[in-house]
Amino acid sequence: MRCSxxxxxxxxxxxxxxxxxxxxRPEGKVRSPCRDHPKPRRPWPEASCxxxxxxxxxxxxxxxxxKHLIPSFNFANTSRxxxxxxxxxxxxxxxxxxxxxxxxxxxxxxDSAMDTLKNGVSAARxxxxxxxxxxxxxxxxxxxxxxxxxxxxxxxxxxxxxTYRMKEEEVEQARxxxxxxxxxxxxxxxxxxxxxxxxxxxxxSGRYMRNVMSDPSHNIGIVEINDAGDSWRxxxxxxxxxxxxxxxxxxxxxxxxxxxxxxNECRVIYHAHPIxxxxxxxxxxxxxxxxxxxxxxxxxxxxxxxxxxxxVVPWMVPGGAEIAKATSELMKKYEAAVWAQHGLFVxxxxxxxxxxLMHTIEKAADVYxxxxxxxxxxxxxxxxxxxxxxxxxxxxxxxxVNDEFLx
Numbered sequence: 075m076r077c078s079x080x081x082x083x084x085x086x087x088x089x090x091x092x093x094x095x096x097x098x099r100p101e102g103k104v105r106s107p108c109r110d111h112p113k114p115r116r117p118w119p120e121a122s123c124x125x126x127x128x129x130x131x132x133x134x135x136x137x138x139x140x141k142h143l144i145p146s147f148n149f150a151n152t153s154r155x156x157x158x159x160x161x162x163x164x165x166x167x168x169x170x171x172x173x174x175x176x177x178x179x180x181x182x183x184x185d186s187a188m189d190t191l192k193n194g195v196s197a198a199r200x201x202x203x204x205x206x207x208x209x210x211x212x213x214x215x216x217x218x219x220x221x222x223x224x225x226x227x228x229x230x231x232x233x234x235x236x237t238y239r240m241k242e243e244e245v246e247q248a249r250x251x252x253x254x255x256x257x258x259x260x261x262x263x264x265x266x267x268x269x270x271x272x273x274x275x276x277x278x279s280g281r282y283m284r285n286v287m288s289d290p291s292h293n294i295g296i297v298e299i300n301d302a303g304d305s306w307r308x309x310x311x312x313x314x315x316x317x318x319x320x321x322x323x324x325x326x327x328x329x330x331x332x333x334x335x336x337x338n339e340c341r342v343i344y345h346a347h348p349i350x351x352x353x354x355x356x357x358x359x360x361x362x363x364x365x366x367x368x369x370x371x372x373x374x375x376x377x378x379x380x381x382x383x384x385x386v387v388p389w390m391v392p393g394g395a396e397i398a399k400a401t402s403e404l405m406k407k408y409e410a411a412v413w414a415q416h417g418l419f420v421x422x423x424x425x426x427x428x429x430x431l432m433h434t435i436e437k438a439a440d441v442y443x444x445x446x447x448x449x450x451x452x453x454x455x456x457x458x459x460x461x462x463x464x465x466x467x468x469x470x471x472x473x474x475v476n477d478e479f480l481x
Contacts, residue, residue: 229283235319266330350439
């Protein structure tokens with residue numbers, strides 16, 4: 075095949091296969107600089123070749139790779155692309171040389187890009203890991219609960235925390251994206267045999283609930299529990315030196331307690347600072363019976379949502395072993411515990427149920443506060459739900475109601 079000379083570019087024509095040194099595509103096809111015929115439809119005849127040897131070299135991809143300037147890829151180490159030295163036979167025009175120089179410039183750019191890619195592998199892997207983990211179902215549910223709590227006004231600044239005990243299949247889904255080098259083991263000061271080797275998704279200490287949705291890998295992380303059941307290490311997330319929530323020891327102990335109490339069904343522990351629940355701890359006796367009855371009688375749905383009642387923990391320094399142990403004792407009987415002048419601590423089998431429990435208790439506390447305010451501060455209301463009415467709800471809904479809180 076012969077290309078006619080161009081009127082705008084005198085002498086710009088090719089009458090033979092690409093001469094030795096011309097850049098070829100990796101698949102072995104000749105890249106013709108002729109704009110009219112970018113892809114030859116058939117092999118060029120030997121008669122038009124400058125040298126028979128070159129024509130012979132064109133017959134096979136291996137010959138092409140040996141005789142022409144073809145990138146040699148080493149897929150085991152793609153940091154560099156190597157090319158064989160080009161030679162220019164007689165008759166090689168200035169235009170041909172310019173085309174080759176352009177190809178070399180392009181290869182230099184690609185070569186530089188490959189080096190940059192090699193140097194940025196860790197950063198790229200981290201970015202892919204973050205995006206991949208964020209799209210897992212349990213992570214999406216976790217993020218939504220954090221955002222829902224923030225929208226309710228329960229998480230001022232860095233207040234509140236959330237942990238989720240991962241299922242085995244969820245661990246396997248996330249494992250390909252774990253950090254290449256896990257963090258150091260950190261002793262918690264508490265221990266649980268039932269949680270040896272477990273994995274938890276947790277919010278971070280000093281991190282804000284409002285930022286979990288927009289920047290998950292910075293504000294939440296996955297931690298692994300050691301074989302002794304007393305230490306954790308970060309395997310994903312909590313970037314920039316982050317750590318699990320300071321309440322993690324409390325969450326950990328209560329996961330163990332609720333796991334046993336619910337036959338392994340409980341997986342979520344959630345702590346927040348709902349306004350009305352906290353307000354009740356200033357004016358009501360810090361007694362489980364009083365709190366439970368006040369909430370049950372505030373809204374009909376309450377005894378359905380938490381028929382066992384709520385526990386109450388007197389004020390304690392947060393984040394320590396003392397409040398962890400006190401709460402875990404109550405969580406053997408209750409799904410929720412009020413922390414005086416601090417907030418509410420709830421548990422559940424999934425994110426929706428756990429958030430619903432927190433939301434219901436806070437709404438009942440709001441109703442109680444408003445009713446008491448309208449009643450001149452007294453808790454002796456003109457109308458309320460009777461104890462017999464509460465028992466009847468339990469019977470009709472097939473619930474096991476805590477009779478200790480009924481007269």
